[in-house]
Amino acid sequence: MSEVRYTKEHEWVRVESGEATVGITQYAAEQLGDVVFVELPEAGRKVGAGGEAAVVESVKAASEVYAPVSGEVTASNAALSDDPAKVNADPEGAGWFFKVKLSDAGEVAKLMTRAQYDEFVKGL
Amino acid sequence: MADTETLRKTPLHALHLELGGKMVPFAGYDMAVQYPAGILKEHLHTREKAGLFDVSHMGQAFLSGADPAKALERVTPADVIGLKPGMQRYGLLLNDQGTIKDDFMFTKLEGEADMYLVVNAGTKEGDYAYIAEKLDGTAKVTTRFDRALLALQGPMAGAVLERHSPGIDKLTFMKVVRATIAGCPAIVSRSGYTGEDGFEISIEGRDGERVARALLGEPEVLPIGLGARDSLRLEAGLCLYGHDIDETVTPVEAALVWSIAKRRKLDKDFPAAEKIMDQVFNGTAKKRVGILPTGRAPAREHTEIVDKSGRRIGEITSGGFGPSLNAPVAMGYVESAFAGDGTEIDLMVRGKAMPARVAPMPFVPHRYRRAV
Structure with a gap:
């Protein structure tokens, strides 16, 4: 079973055989409101943990999406360009943003577990 | 905050x-x-x-006195005197420099001497203090923020x-x-x-x-x-005060000359009338225009506008996503040479030049119930 971890910036990461899929959490999607535009990183781009990797825009405002882990982008979710509403409909599934080939697998363990993230959100 | x-x-x-x-x-x-x-x-x-x-939250008030319409013309280039009873009109509140202190609606109610005004929320205290000062006792402002x-x-x-x-x-x-x-x-x-x-x-x-x-x-x-x-x-191409219009622009730069009545243009009896009429005839360095980005990325307020060689020619003052157009929309100020409909420009969004063009407003046609 793949492991899902979370950041304080409300990204999620699912790691499967050295590759991390990244998206924004249900909580983040609800806070943003209707997503109307997503800017995704191109394959081959190097991202550092905590660095800006994508942009998500609602009717009202633009927000950065940070890379939770370091590595090289291997793919991005092209379906979001045509249908950014997928981010609201299924943020932790079909609304994924990009995939990263991990350069340091140890970084994942530093992120929050689901229970820790739920507790974190409760405190907001 | x-x-x-x-x-x-x-x-x-x-x-x-x-x-x-x-x-x-x-x-x-x-x-x-x-x-x-x-x-x-x-x-x-x-x-x-x-x-x-x-x-x-908007600022409602009544203006009373011997001739409140005449008094109000001291601070706006709109035709207040000529407004028929039972009608409302849009006006600009100008300061002595002829730049825009606010935009507002004024109304003459049928059979009533007082005028009814609505100004913007963020400026209401300042507006009515300014109007009272400029009207200098010729009419009395009674605010009704309640x-x-x-x-x-x-x-x-x-x-x-x-x-x-x-x-x-x-x-x-x-x-x-x-x-x-x-x-x-x-x-x-x-x-x-x-x-x-x-x-x-x-x-x-x-x-x-x-x-x-x-x-x-x-x-x-x-x-x-x-x-x-x-x-x-x-x-709908309508200005938001404090963003698309403010005290740094004149009605001519803001493309709101339609709100200056013909009689007022001839009489030049409004604040900074000489300066504004000079702009009406000779033009201004910059002008408010509608802008449609070519791609899907919205360009927000303060986005830099550049020409095709990358030279800065203006700035977005309102921008976002238009749900009815299902596309990004914006307005902003550009050097007047670039103000023609269809002019190709670039918007600097997150360090990248995004193509856009100057476009007529409203972006979505008005559907007002006009008199038949």
Whole structure:
């Protein structure tokens, strides 16, 4: 079973055989409101943990999406360009943003577990 | 920013909370930016059916005196004297430099000597102090910030309001009457800030909730927050004070010369009239225009506008996503040489040049109920 971890910036990461899929959490999607535009990183781009990797825009405002882990982008979710509403409909599934080939697998363990993230959100 | 404790509340504040409004500080008030439906649905619902907006934060006042219309012409280049009773009109409040202190609506009610004014929320205290000072005793300002102001907007607004005030649907665009809505005395104008047909309804603060509940009880009506109000007015090409117009621009730069009456142009009897008329005839260095980005990325306020060689030629003053166009929309100021419709420009979004073109406004056609 793949492991899902979370950041304080409300990204999620699912790691499967050295590759991390990244998206924004249900909580983040609800806070943003209707997503109307997503800017995704191109394959081959190097991202550092905590660095800006994508942009998500609602009717009202633009927000950065940070890379939770370091590595090289291997793919991005092209379906979001045509249908950014997928981010609201299924943020932790079909609304994924990009995939990263991990350069340091140890970084994942530093992120929050689901229970820790739920507790974190409760405190907001 | 002011904390929640110091924010003012409109007479509908408790209703916003009950309706699940997401509350944000706006112009010193705790206001609903959206309800559970969300900005996108609220926007589209208003264009399709009808939406109810609480705009009680705006600055209502009455102007009394021997000739309040004549007095008001000291501070605006609009034709106030020539306004017929039972009509409303748009005007600019100018400072001595001829730049825009605010934009506002003024009304002459049938058979009444006093004029009724509505100015913007963020500027209302300053506006009325300025008007009182400039009118210098020729007319008296009585602010009524305690009153509620509702806007019912959308193609079904007429049918909805008719149920609560028989005969009201006969009003045409910019006409105003005193009427009774849901048993409450109201000043009703056929106007708004969405580009749609609709009404603005001024009532006593204590009647605000009763009238709002009566209208929200109609199947066509949803409550609409400030988020959709902003996207609706942007698609309609209407200026937001403090963003698209302010004290750094003149009516000519702001492309609002239509609000300067012909008689006033000839008489040159408004603030900085010589300077403004010189601009009318000789042009200005920059001009407000509509802008349509070619791609999907919205260009927000303060986005830099550059020409095709990368030279800075202006800045976006309002920009976002237009739900009815299903595309990004914006307005901003560009050097006048670039102000022609169709001019190709670039918008610097996150360090990248995004292609866009200057486009006529409104982006979504106005659907006002004009007189036939």
